[in-house]
Amino acid sequence: MTSFSAPKGVPDYFPPTSASFLAVREALAEPARLAGYGYVELPVFEETALFARGVGESTDVVSKEMYSFNDRGERSVTLRPEGTAGVMRAVIEHGLDRGQLPAKLYYAGPFFRYERPQAGRYRQLQQVGVEAVGVDDPALDAEVIAIADAGFRSLGLTGYRLDITSLGDGSDRPQYREKLQAFLAKLPLDEATRTRANLNPLRVLDDKRPEVRALMDDAPLMLDHLAAETRAHYEQVKGYLDDLGVKFTENPRMVRGLDYYTKTTFEFVHDGLGSQSGIGGGGRYDGLMEQLGGQPLSGVGFGLGVDRTLLACQAEGLTPGDVTRCDVYGVPLGETAKSRLVGLSGELRAAGVRFDLAYGGRGMKGAMKAADKSGARYALVLGERDIEAGVAQLKELATGDQQAVPLTDVVTTVRKALDR
RNA sequence: GUGGGUGUAGCUCAGCUGGCAGAGCACUGGGUUGUGAUCCCAGGUGUCGCGGGUUCAAGUCCCGUCACUCACCCCA
Numbered sequence: 001m002t003s004f005s006a007p008k009g010v011p012d013y014f015p016p017t018s019a020s021f022l023a024v025r026e027a028l029a030e031p032a033r034l035a036g037y038g039y040v041e042l043p044v045f046e047e048t049a050l051f052a053r054g055v056g057e058s059t060d061v062v063s064k065e066m067y068s069f070n071d072r073g074e075r076s077v078t079l080r081p082e083g084t085a086g087v088m089r090a091v092i093e094h095g096l097d098r099g100q101l102p103a104k105l106y107y108a109g110p111f112f113r114y115e116r117p118q119a120g121r122y123r124q125l126q127q128v129g130v131e132a133v134g135v136d137d138p139a140l141d142a143e144v145i146a147i148a149d150a151g152f153r154s155l156g157l158t159g160y161r162l163d164i165t166s167l168g169d170g171s172d173r174p175q176y177r178e179k180l181q182a183f184l185a186k187l188p189l190d191e192a193t194r195t196r197a198n199l200n201p202l203r204v205l206d207d208k209r210p211e212v213r214a215l216m217d218d219a220p221l222m223l224d225h226l227a228a229e230t231r232a233h234y235e236q237v238k239g240y241l242d243d244l245g246v247k248f249t250e251n252p253r254m255v256r257g258l259d260y261y262t263k264t265t266f267e268f269v270h271d272g273l274g275s276q277s278g279i280g281g282g283g284r285y286d287g288l289m290e291q292l293g294g295q296p297l298s299g300v301g302f303g304l305g306v307d308r309t310l311l312a313c314q315a316e317g318l319t320p321g322d323v324t325r326c327d328v329y330g331v332p333l334g335e336t337a338k339s340r341l342v343g344l345s346g347e348l349r350a351a352g353v354r355f356d357l358a359y360g361g362r363g364m365k366g367a368m369k370a371a372d373k374s375g376a377r378y379a380l381v382l383g384e385r386d387i388e389a390g391v392a393q394l395k396e397l398a399t400g401d402q403q404a405v406p407l408t409d410v411v412t413t414v415r416k417a418l419d420r
Numbered sequence: 421g422u423g424g425g426u427g428u429a430g431c432u433c434a435g436c437u438g439g440c441a442g443a444g445c446a447c448u449g450g451g452u453u454g455u456g457a458u459c460c461c462a463g464g465u466g467u468c469g470c471g472g473g474u475u476c477a478a479g480u481c482c483c484g485u486c487a488c489u490c491a492c493c494c495c496a
Contacts, residue, residue, distance in 0.1 A: 305496030368456035
């Protein structure tokens with residue numbers, strides 16, 4: 001019989017790591033709720049054209065990393081590679097852009113990119129994201145960045161930094177782009193890089209290869225070519241970040257892989273995860289709504305990588321969500337005792353006590369061993385003698401102290417012992 | 421898509437120049453009646469990734485193949 005393995009590049013999480021995974025996702029989402037963002041639950045797949053138009057045909061994500069397929073009705077659909085396009089589609093479709101603005105939304109869930117897997121790079125990845133749509137206020141850029149920062153900080157992470165820059169917009173980027181292209185044309189670049197330079201010249205700026213990096217030393221930078229208006233916007237974002245106490249590094253060579261970004265862009269970088277160092281990123285996307293058939297409204301948001309943030313936590317020795325999964329462990333001796341403990345399990349759990357018991361008819365010794373491994377604070381031992389006496393033995397595992405508790409008082413006694 | 425590394429027990433791995441497949445951890449049972457963590461004893465599993473080749477003999481050498489992994493590209 002052949003067995004199965006998970007699809008290539010897809011992580012499985014199980015205890016205890018899965019508890020950390022959930023805790024990370026929660027920690028990243030909580031600051032968004034505190035800032036008035038409402039949860040949206042959106043489909044995991046969309047019409048392929050949405051991403052092609054929203055994310056941009058020239059991006060790697062669209063041109064070679066999408067999980068696309070035809071459904072039974074011969075419609076081309078794609079497992080979402082990122083969140084913003086889908087949120088914008090929903091905003092437009094349901095008219096949220098006609099209500100009070102900004103519309104502030106957050107989401108969490110899986111995304112898919114068909115890439116060669118690597119440390120911290122998966123074909124199914126989890127992100128937490130926010131989008132603030134409809135108001136072009138630099139304070140919103142700063143708010144979004146501060147939300148992400150608060151999430152990372154609440155996990156206890158310290159080994160990350162925040163890079164920010166401005167990519168300009170329609171008013172100044174085309175001129176800059178030409179200037180950069182002229183500069184690149186004079187460089188001795190290999191063919192792959194040359195192709196990339198033609199597709200999106202900005203991308204060559206953050207090439208990791210030292211030889212390319214050296215060539216780019218004198219490259220013109222967008223930050224030096226911002227129009228007065230985009231520069232003012234950028235300066236205000238930085239000012240608000242100072243107000244918020246969010247520390248950042250200006251990185252004029254930072255580039256984002258999605259076409260829709262304008263003005264402010266940012267990236268959170270951590271050193272502990274191998275080569276894939278970005279744990280979150282985002283920015284402003286002022287042309288996207290219109291591009292997708294909506295009103296010409298601005299927007300700003302981010303996507304944070306849950307998997308990578310978990311790796312960052314592990315690199316820093318943090319174990320979020322590290323709680324014992326059992327308070328009391330039942331040790332039944334014999335069928336009558338087992339039946340009584342099964343009954344008690346319902347009552348205890350209803351009272352908020354995490355209760356587990358030895359299933360499978362293990363002996364006393366094995367059951368006690370299991371109690372120990374469960375991490376429970378107490379073992380609840382029940383045998384024939386106890387039942388005759390109308391009691392159960394409550395044993396504190398750390399100290400070995402044991403007391404007989406009347407069976408009718410077990411729930412209240414346990415709750416008192418656990419202080420809840 | 422392009423390079424490098426690794427495939428041996430459930431997990432982490434050892435196995436030198438070919439000569440009977442191993443350790444630690446984990447798991448299970450036991451160390452006289454109904455008490456765990458420590459300690460002692462016992463126990464099991466292997467198509468040595470798969471297919472071919474060389475050889476008296478292959479986990480070990482050669483060829484192919486698949487998988488995993490790290491890195492480039494790119495990104496969360």
